[in-house]
Amino acid sequence: MKKKLLLGFVAILSLQLTYAQKSTLSVEKIMQDPIWMGTFPSDVSWGAHSENIYFKYNPEKNPEDSLYKININNRDKIVKVDWREQEKLLPSRGDFNDAHTWKVYTRDNSLFIYDLKKRNEKQLLELGQPIQDPQFLADENMLSFVLDNNAYTYNLETGVLKKLTNIESGDKKEKKEKELSAQDEWLKQENLELLDVVEQREKKKKATEEYREMTGKPEPYTYYAGKKRVYNLTVSPDARYVTFNLITRKENKDTGVPDYTDASGYTVDLPARSKVGGEQSEVEMAIYNVEQDTVYNVQTDALPGIQDLPDYVKDYPDKEWEKENREVIPSGPYFSENGKKAVVNVRSHDNKDRWIAALDLETGALQSLDRQRDEAWIAGPGIGYSFGGATMGWLPDNKTIYFQSEESGYSHLYLLNTESGKKQQLTSGDYEVFDPFLSKDKKHWFLTTSAEGPGVRHFYKMPVRGGKMEKLTQLTGNNEVYLSPDENYMAIRYSYSNKPWELYLKKTSAKAEAVQLTSGQSEEFSSYDWRDPEMIMFEAQDGAKVPARLYVPTAAAKNGAAVIFVHGAGYLQNAHQWWSTYFREYMFHNLLTDLGYTVLDIDYRGSAGYGRDWRTGIYRHMGGKDLSDQVAGANYLIENQNIDPERIGIYGGSYGGFITLMAMFTEPETFKSGAALRSVTDWAHYNHGYTSNILNEPVNDPIAYRRSSPIYFAEGLEGNLLIAHGMTDTNVHFQDVVRLAQRLIELGKEDWELAVFPVEDHGFVEPSSWTDEYRRILELFNETLLK
Missing domain, CATH: 3.40.50.1820 (Alpha/Beta hydrolase fold, catalytic domain)
Known part of the structure; x- marks a missing residue:
C-alpha cells in the first residue's frame, strides 16, 4: 500500500514538473x-486644427495613463501634454457650424465660442449655473442651450438672451397666502405702520393682483412636471419648438450586495440593481410650442401594431392575454436642418417593435414611416437601445432620413424619403455596418464594416446616395479610425490577433500607406x-x-x-x-x-x-x-x-x-x-x-x-x-x-x-x-x- 502511494506521489510530482517546464x-x-506588457494607446482624438493626435498612454509606468500627443509633422516624437495645455484644449463635446469655422461648447459651466480660423476663444455667457448642450440653430447667428432644465437662445450678433420655456418640477403652487397667526399678523401690521415704503409696496402688490383679476390677464405660462423627471431638452433648428422627455421612475426592490471588507471595518451594503420583471420606468415625450406658449404630449397610441401580442403567448393557452396599448419609449426627435420636420425613434417595452415615425410638431401626432418587428428582440449595430444610441438623421434635402435596420438579416444602412415613403438600402450583403457618419460636405458616408469577413474590420468611403464602397484601410485585423477634422488624415488604432493596439497615421486615401506611430510592447x-x-x-x-x-x-x-x-x-x-x-x-x-x-x-x-x-x-x-x-x-x-x-x-x-x-x-x-x-x-x-x-x-x-x-x-x-x-x-x-x-x-x-x-x-x-x-x-x- 505504501509503495502504491509513493508511486502515485512520484507520478503526480513528475507530471507537475514536466508541465511546469514546457x-x-x-x-x-x-x-x-x-x-508588464507595455503601454498601448487608447481614447484617441484629434486637435481642432488637424495637427495633433491626442491619446492616453503610459510609457513611464505611472499608476494611471496620461494624455500624450503626436504632431503629424513631427511623427517620431511622442509628447506628454501638461495640465496647462490640457486646460486650453477644446472640449470634445459641443457643436460646429456648417462650415466648421466656429465651435460652441461649455467649459467650467460657462458658454464659449471658438474661431478656428483666428484660433481665438471667446467667453459668451456665465450665468451662475451649469450651461449644457449648446447648439447652432438654422440661423447660425443663434445658439440654443439648456440651463436648469429650461431652454434658452442666445443671439451672437445682438447678445440678446431669451428664455424659451418655463418648466418647473413639482405641482402648481397655490397663490393664496396662508392665514397668519395672531402674533404674526400683529407683527406685520406694526411693520407696515412704521415703514411707509414697505406699506406702499404692499398696497401696490395688492392693487396689481386686483387689476389682473378684473382684466382677466393670464399669468405667464408655466409647465409643472410634477414628480416626473425632465431630460433631453432639444430646441428645433427654427427655435419654434422645444421637445423634452418625461420619465416616471418606478420603485423596485433592490438586491443588497454586502461589502465585508469596507475600509470602515463595518459591513456596508453596496447600491445594486433590481431583478428582471420589476415595473419599468414610464417615458413620455412632450412638445413646448414656443409661439403658442403651451405644452402637449407626443401621441403613440396610433402606431401600427401597438396592441400586438408576442408569438410566445401561444405556449400559455390557459392564460388570458388582454390586448392593450403597449408601453413604449420614444427617443429623439431628429430634426431636419430647416427645423420644419422631425422623426422619432420609438421602441416597445416588450422589445418586439421599433417604429420610425414622422412627428407632427403642431399636434404631437405620429405617422409611422418604418416598422421593424422581431418576435425575438430588436437590436443590432446602429439600432440602439431603450434610450437612444441609434444611427439616425437627415440628409440636407430636408426630405430624406437615414437609419440602420436588420430588415435584411444584417444591420445595414438605409435611406427613406419622408414624403414619398420610398426606402433605399445603401449597403447589402452578409456583413454588418458600424458607426456610419456623413462627411463634412455631406456628399459621402464614412463607415466601418465587416464586408471582408466577420473577423476583420475596415473603414470605407461611399457616395451619400449609395454606390461603390472605397476601402480606406488595408491592415488585416481591426482598424478603429478617427478622422481628422479636415478629413485629410486618419488616425488608426490597429491590432491583430497576436499584436496589441498601436497607433497609425494614414492619409484619407485608398492608395496611401499607413505609418506606425507607437510601439508600446515591452521587451x-x-x-x-x-x-x-x-x-x-x-x-x-x-x-x-x-x-x-x-x-x-x-x-x-x-x-x-x-x-x-x-x-x-x-x-x-x-x-x-x-x-x-x-x-x-x-x-x-x-x-x-x-x-x-x-x-x-x-x-x-x-x-x-x-x-x-x-x-x-x-x-x-x-x-x-x-x-x-x-x-x-x-x-x-x-x-x-x-x-x-x-x-x-x-x-x-x-x-x-x-x-x-x-x-x-x-x-x-x-x-x-x-x-x-x-x-x-x-x-x-x-x-x-x-x-x-x-x-x-x-x-x-x-x-x-x-x-x-x-x-x-x-x-x-x-x-x-x-x-x-x-x-x-x-x-x-x-x-x-x-x-x-x-x-x-x-x-x-x-x-x-x-x-x-x-x-x-x-x-x-x-x-x-x-x-x-x-x-x-x-x-x-x-x-x-x-x-
Whole structure:
C-alpha cells in the first residue's frame, strides 16, 4: 500500500514538473498588472486644427495613463501634454457650424465660442449655473442651450438672451397666502405702520393682483412636471419648438450586495440593481410650442401594431392575454436642418417593435414611416437601445432620413424619403455596418464594416446616395479610425490577433500607406512568440457553420486533452483577428497550448458580428443552441484534432460561466471538468434590460426561465466543477452562487468547490485575485484531464 502511494506521489510530482517546464509563461506572469506588457494607446482624438493626435498612454509606468500627443509633422516624437495645455484644449463635446469655422461648447459651466480660423476663444455667457448642450440653430447667428432644465437662445450678433420655456418640477403652487397667526399678523401690521415704503409696496402688490383679476390677464405660462423627471431638452433648428422627455421612475426592490471588507471595518451594503420583471420606468415625450406658449404630449397610441401580442403567448393557452396599448419609449426627435420636420425613434417595452415615425410638431401626432418587428428582440449595430444610441438623421434635402435596420438579416444602412415613403438600402450583403457618419460636405458616408469577413474590420468611403464602397484601410485585423477634422488624415488604432493596439497615421486615401506611430510592447512581452490562432468553422448540430479560434500545440507537446473557452456577455465577438478584450485569457490559452492542451474559442449562437439570426439564436432558451455549439466544438476536436473524448474541459466567465454550468449539468458525457466564473445561475435574478430581451419576463414566460437557468439542472453534475465569484459583484450578484451552492449541498454533490474573492466586483481588478483564480483553473485541468 505504501509503495502504491509513493508511486502515485512520484507520478503526480513528475507530471507537475514536466508541465511546469514546457512554457516560459506562468499564471503569475500573465496575471500580473498588465503594465508588464507595455503601454498601448487608447481614447484617441484629434486637435481642432488637424495637427495633433491626442491619446492616453503610459510609457513611464505611472499608476494611471496620461494624455500624450503626436504632431503629424513631427511623427517620431511622442509628447506628454501638461495640465496647462490640457486646460486650453477644446472640449470634445459641443457643436460646429456648417462650415466648421466656429465651435460652441461649455467649459467650467460657462458658454464659449471658438474661431478656428483666428484660433481665438471667446467667453459668451456665465450665468451662475451649469450651461449644457449648446447648439447652432438654422440661423447660425443663434445658439440654443439648456440651463436648469429650461431652454434658452442666445443671439451672437445682438447678445440678446431669451428664455424659451418655463418648466418647473413639482405641482402648481397655490397663490393664496396662508392665514397668519395672531402674533404674526400683529407683527406685520406694526411693520407696515412704521415703514411707509414697505406699506406702499404692499398696497401696490395688492392693487396689481386686483387689476389682473378684473382684466382677466393670464399669468405667464408655466409647465409643472410634477414628480416626473425632465431630460433631453432639444430646441428645433427654427427655435419654434422645444421637445423634452418625461420619465416616471418606478420603485423596485433592490438586491443588497454586502461589502465585508469596507475600509470602515463595518459591513456596508453596496447600491445594486433590481431583478428582471420589476415595473419599468414610464417615458413620455412632450412638445413646448414656443409661439403658442403651451405644452402637449407626443401621441403613440396610433402606431401600427401597438396592441400586438408576442408569438410566445401561444405556449400559455390557459392564460388570458388582454390586448392593450403597449408601453413604449420614444427617443429623439431628429430634426431636419430647416427645423420644419422631425422623426422619432420609438421602441416597445416588450422589445418586439421599433417604429420610425414622422412627428407632427403642431399636434404631437405620429405617422409611422418604418416598422421593424422581431418576435425575438430588436437590436443590432446602429439600432440602439431603450434610450437612444441609434444611427439616425437627415440628409440636407430636408426630405430624406437615414437609419440602420436588420430588415435584411444584417444591420445595414438605409435611406427613406419622408414624403414619398420610398426606402433605399445603401449597403447589402452578409456583413454588418458600424458607426456610419456623413462627411463634412455631406456628399459621402464614412463607415466601418465587416464586408471582408466577420473577423476583420475596415473603414470605407461611399457616395451619400449609395454606390461603390472605397476601402480606406488595408491592415488585416481591426482598424478603429478617427478622422481628422479636415478629413485629410486618419488616425488608426490597429491590432491583430497576436499584436496589441498601436497607433497609425494614414492619409484619407485608398492608395496611401499607413505609418506606425507607437510601439508600446515591452521587451519582456515581445520576447514570447504569441500565437496567431487559426480561424476555423465547424458544423453545429443543426448544420450551421460555427466560427472559432483554434490553438494547436506542437506534436511533441500534445497531450490529447482540450479546453473550450466560452466568452462572456453573450452578445460579444471573440473569434476575430484583432487583439481580444480577453487578453488575459488569450495569454492563458498560449500557456495551455505550451503545456500540450488544444484550445478552442467559439463564437457560439448569440454572439455579435454574424447578423440577426445568429444574434437571436438563443431566444427563450439560453443554454440551448449556444450550449449545443460547445458540444459540436468538442466533437470537432475529437474528430479532427485527435482529442480524447474523456479529457475535455470548459471554462468561462459571466455568460461563459453560465454556459459552463449548463455544460457540466446537462452534458456530463461531453465535459469532464469545468470552471464557472462570476456565473449567472438563475436568470430570474439577473437584470431587466438584458434578460427581458432574451427570455421576456418571468411572470409572463416562466417556461423560458426554467429551461434556461442552471440551478434547475444541478442534479446532473457528474464531473469536476470549480465555481469562482467576487463577493462584491454588483452585476451578477454573489447571491447567485450562494443559492447554487446550497442546492449542490442538498443534492449531495461532491466533486465541486467554491472559491470566493472578498474584494472583487464582476470584473476583477487585483492581480492577486486573477492569479489565484487562474491557478485554480489550471490545477483543475491538470489534475482531472491529464490523468
